[in-house]
Amino acid sequence: MKKKDIFIVSAFTENSVWRQILGICSALAVTNLMLNSLVMGLGVIFTLALSGFTISLIRDLIPKRIRMMVQTLIIASFVIIVDLFLKAFYPEISKSLGPYVGLIITNCIIMGRAEAFAGKNAPLDSMIDGIGAGVGYTFVLLLIAFVRELFGFGTLFGMQILGNWWTKWSIMVMAPSAFFMLAILIWIINTPKAKKG
Amino acid sequence: MELNAFIIFIAAIFTSNILLTNFLGMCSFLSVSKEVESSLGLGLAVFFVMSLTTAINYAVYHFILVPLNIIYLQYIIFIIVIAAFVQLTEMVVERFSPLLYYALGIFLPLITVNCAILGVSLFMIIRNYSFLQSIAYGAGSGLGWLLAILALAGIRQKIKEKYVPVGLAGAGLSLIITGIMALAFVGFSGIVVIQ
Secondary structure: OOHHHHHHHHHHHOOHHHHHOOOHHHHHHOOOOHHHHHHHHHHHHHHHHHHHHHHHHOOOOOOHHHHHHHHHHHHHHHHHHHHHHHHHHOHHHHHHHHHHOHHHOOOHHHHHHHHHHHOOOOHHHHHHHHHHHHHHHHHHHHHHHHHHHHHHHOEEOOEEOOOOOOOOOHHHHOHHHHHHHHHHHHHHHHHHHHHHO | OOOOHHHHHHHHHOOOOOOOOOOOOHHHHHHHOOOHHHHHHHHHHHHHHHHHHHHHHHHHHHHHHHHHOOHHHHHHHHHHHHHHHHHHHHHHHHHHOHHHHHHHHHHHHHHHOOHHHHHHHHHHHHOOOOHHHHHHHHHHHHHHHHHHHHHHHHHHHHOOOOOOOHHHOOHHHHHHHHHHHHHHHHHHHHOOOOO
């Protein structure tokens, strides 16, 4: 497969969130603000790209039985880098993301890509696949966050968009709306496909 | 103010349900909740592992990581503790209670990657809980998770035969049901509040 195709497939056609319903814990939790979603997305892209690269690099050296454990440790190391970076340079965001940065470790997308792709393909391809999956994930996060922040706070990236006339929908800030928004997104995307097949 | 451990326990089940307000453990929540029976199995396994790993992680964090000043390793250590604990439980259960092993066994490996388990340990650290509070929080969150997955499985079994729009069937519908459940749980929020 060409590098560009790898990227497109893992970012959109086989998007982890809406096609495989993976990694939605954090997709739901951080999407009440666009800024948080963007930072989270970048963290996931970073982790996916580098863990994909590393796991693929040593894929022939890992004994089969402890494969998962080794992968988890590699992923956890990169997540620690992300976490320390955020704590050092963006303490505010790090605080509002709370435990969800650490939870990138258990984000099924990363383990899923490691199992499905990085364990079988060349390092560079795995890295591109990782970036692709990360971009697809970030895209979904931003899409949901756009609606939730706009209606919930009347802002986008913290900038006032809707004026004082706008009655804020507090439900958009609360947990249930995250479930509804993701459900609607999956519904919209899957309908044409389900009708065709 | 020191929060009463019992209040934290109740709050973790209802008002700050780990799944419905913190969205943790969604992957297995959506994939396993097709039947009540298997949901009960997974829910119990989560409850068990969550209660005990929270206690172990509390001890590890306060007696090993803090004195040695290696807090930044907490993610790796917590994950190792959880994975090792799950592995150990699996072996013990298999050895002493084959019956229980058949009921819970297949779910145990799933639990290592259940983000709710790691999430509870991380929340416990962030919120500075004492040992008793941590245990109450871990057990309460486990029960809350069990409650949520049982409720969803029950609803999904009821509507299995009903007509739903094609694109919505499966994950989409489960998410909407969960959303409505989360909305219902917001109703509890008057009782007790933890952050």
